[in-house]
Amino acid sequence: MAGLGEHITAMVRSHASGDDSAFYSLALQVAAREAKRGHHVLASDIKKAVDSSRDRAPLGTVTPMSQPRGELAELVEETHPAVRLRELVAPAGLVAQIKQVLAEQRQRKNLLDHGFAPAHRLLLEGPPGTGKTMTAAVLATELSLPMYTIRLDSLLSKFMGETASKLRLVFDAVARTRAIYLFDEFDALGADRAGNDVGEARRILNSFLVFLEEASPESLVLAATNHRTILDKALFRRFDAVLTYTLPDARQAVSVIRARLGSLASGTSLAKLGEYTADLSHAELVKAAESAAKSVLMRGEAHVGRDDLVTALNARRTASLG
Structure with a gap:
């Protein structure tokens, strides 16, 4: 219930501030949460209410492109890629996985109406320079979304002791602003660690797993790693799909x-x-x-x-x- 309470509190705040986009995104996140728990009728009713409210929005209203501000601007790098899927050179199986993600995102309203969340949490693993970041750019381009890159190594070093709270800021943005969120250099967070920092590392990882589990399906959260073998095993089941990259033949x-x-x-x-x-x-x-x-x-x-x-x-x- 604590998670639901946080969502309701955030919805009240967004309504009070007149931020309709954030209010609707949070409502859809609650709907996805309820659908996952098997409350499909409630989830459908919430989704229909959101759609109906959006349809009644005043004509001529334009939602401005959200820009990272304040603390968030220190954590993410915003880009607007122009890379089409046809430009990605990859094995047929990998291209098919990416096409499936695009198809589910384009049909997300239909899927959510029936209680199913589209694939929106992806783990990209493989050697450096094999197309992981390019895939994020392709998804952003094909879905006409901005791309926000979070470099975890700098986040961990720059905000030591504050990492969990900074991650919350990022995942709040995931719920508020539909976009592609790429956690680059994911090894810095997801490594199965041992040593003096294991306690702090575990706390940060656990926070990330909680945020990832409840991430809004309105955005796509991607984690890119060069070293799958060192990742904590708890991570893999939290992602909707694992995309594997190899050196080109x-x-x-x-x-x-x-x-x-x-x-x-x-x-x-x-x-x-x-x-x-x-x-x-x-x-x-x-x-x-x-x-x-x-x-x-x-x-x-x-x-x-x-x-x-x-x-x-x-x-x-x-x-x-x-």
Whole structure:
């Protein structure tokens, strides 16, 4: 009941301040909470009341884009990406998972009306530079939402002793402002720790798990990690889906390179580059392509040759190995 009481208190405050957007978001969060407990009729009635109230809103009323303010502005970085799903080079299975998340979000009203919450808590795990942050940008673009990035390592170091209260501020925003919320460098919080800080770390992690469990389905909460194996096992069941990222295979590597070079790759054979692209991430392939392109352009030429690419790829491989 304590959680419900907090929601009601926040609703009263938002109503008193005239913040209709926050009031409706909190009401929908209560509806999702009740649906999860099996109270589907009550959840449906709350959702219908919200929809009806929104429909009666005065014509011409425009809800301004919410900007991070005060303490929240210190915790998040706001961006407005423009990255389409077709630009993401990934295995078919991963793309299918992302499409499913988009479909559920686009049908969230229908799902919530029937007592089901759309997938909105995602764990993104895999090596650096393989598309985790890009996926967050894709979701923001495809759903026409702003993206807020929370860097947990800096949050933990800058606000030592206040981390739990700062996390509450972020999750209050999750309920208030529909957006993509990316908890980057999640290892800093989710690691299965041992040592002198274990007590504080456990308290912070437990707070995060509580907030995540009750996160509003109106927003998407994403956690990105490079090290799945060190994460606390309690985390996995709290997410609606786990998206796994891997280094690109030879075919995907060529797609990444060709997409970055565009017309500069016209007429250039990119076949059989596997021995040069092996063990390179998407981000490293992009950097190699950019390096080759700049060398060509500075020579006054209009096309990147195979030798230019091989040289750039070898340089990236040397740098990554050493």
